[in-house]
Amino acid sequence: MSDNTAVLEMRKVDKSFGPIDVLHSISLKVKEGEVLCLLGDNGAGKSTLIKTLSGVFQPTRGEMYMDGKPVNFTRPSDAQNAGIATVHQFGGTYPLMSVGRNFFVGQEPTKGYGPFKIYDREKANAIAVEAVQNFGITRITDGDRLVGGLSGGERQSLAIARAVHFGARVLILDEPTAALGVKQAAHVLRIVNEAKRRGLAVIFITHQVMHAMAVGDHFAVLIRGAIAADFRAGEKSREEIADLMAGGESMADLEANIEGYMEAHDGQPPEPAH
Numbered sequence: 001m002s003d004n005t006a007v008l009e010m011r012k013v014d015k016s017f018g019p020i021d022v023l024h025s026i027s028l029k030v031k032e033g034e035v036l037c038l039l040g041d042n043g044a045g046k047s048t049l050i051k052t053l054s055g056v057f058q059p060t061r062g063e064m065y066m067d068g069k070p071v072n073f074t075r076p077s078d079a080q081n082a083g084i085a086t087v088h089q090f091g092g093t094y095p096l097m098s099v100g101r102n103f104f105v106g107q108e109p110t111k112g113y114g115p116f117k118i119y120d121r122e123k124a125n126a127i128a129v130e131a132v133q134n135f136g137i138t139r140i141t142d143g144d145r146l147v148g149g150l151s152g153g154e155r156q157s158l159a160i161a162r163a164v165h166f167g168a169r170v171l172i173l174d175e176p177t178a179a180l181g182v183k184q185a186a187h188v189l190r191i192v193n194e195a196k197r198r199g200l201a202v203i204f205i206t207h208q209v210m211h212a213m214a215v216g217d218h219f220a221v222l223i224r225g226a227i228a229a230d231f232r233a234g235e236k237s238r239e240e241i242a243d244l245m246a247g248g249e250s251m252a253d254l255e256a257n258i259e260g261y262m263e264a265h266d267g268q269p270p271e272p273a274h
């Protein structure tokens with residue numbers, strides 16, 4: 001594979017549900033050690049795109065490639081086996097499981113033989129704690145700790161560390177920082193940078209421009225199911241990106257309008273439209 005070959009690529013992918021066309025001619029690619037940020041407002045088609053990338057949906061038209069070779073994922077396990085890991089907003093972790101159990105769910109190390117095989121808790125805990133610590137999540141020191149007691153950021157980070165440990169090459173992060181406070185979001189962004197440093201190809205889905213700018217190498221803005229803009233880090237300002245996401249409406253103008261309204265109405269904001 002040459003350095004320039006994308007690990008994962010979509011070419012002119014459409015996705016329709018019956019008569020409803022949701023994705024329109026989506027072309028995107030992500031390379032090793034690169035973070036592609038997919039920015040889009042509510043309803044832009046982000047979930048449909050993630051599900052198409054991860055084998056939940058099949059494209060209606062268009063092709064997907066891994067390492068330059070055509071791929072056709074008919075189910076999520078096809079994408080997983082090809083090294084595509086999707087981490088959802090809340091980390092997809094099981095709150096009542098321990099860190100060690102959660103890390104290995106479905107692939108637990110065992111000890112003993114034949115019918116006497118049992119889950120090797122100590123080994124699972126030791127490997128899980130080492131893997132998350134290596135990722136800079138130093139506050140997780142006890143593999144018996146319940147995942148439900150971890151912070152949102154730690155859960156996300158655990159899910160990312162888990163995916164990397166099991167050999168993911170492409171990491172799809174679905175709004176990983178959406179529900180987090182500033183410090184926790186910063187922690188998750190550090191983990192994203194670490195995944196990138198380790199050579200993973202990361203697709204980071206978000207509507208938070210600042211978070212995207214903190215880690216992104218390449219950006220694509222999705223509007224009504226189509227890529228409305230495609231640019232590299234440093235080519236656009238935060239304001240320009242926010243305006244693009246708003247579909248060309250200038251957010252600065254919008255803010256000025258709202259302020260003007262409030263001045264004329266005793267500081268009261270406009271009534272939301274129903």
Ligand SMILES: Nc1ncnc2c1ncn2[C@@H]1O[C@H](COP(=O)(O)OP(=O)(O)OP(=O)(O)O)[C@@H](O)[C@H]1O
Nearest residue numbers: 017020021022040041042043044045046047048049
């Ligand atoms: N199975 C489906 N059948 C018909 N329309 C659908 C289906 N799934 C999604 N859509 C439509 O496609 C559009 C994009 O939906 P999608 O959930 O992908 O957006 P999104 O960007 O993830 O939004 P949000 O951030 O609000 O979750 C929406 O208008 C939605 O109603």
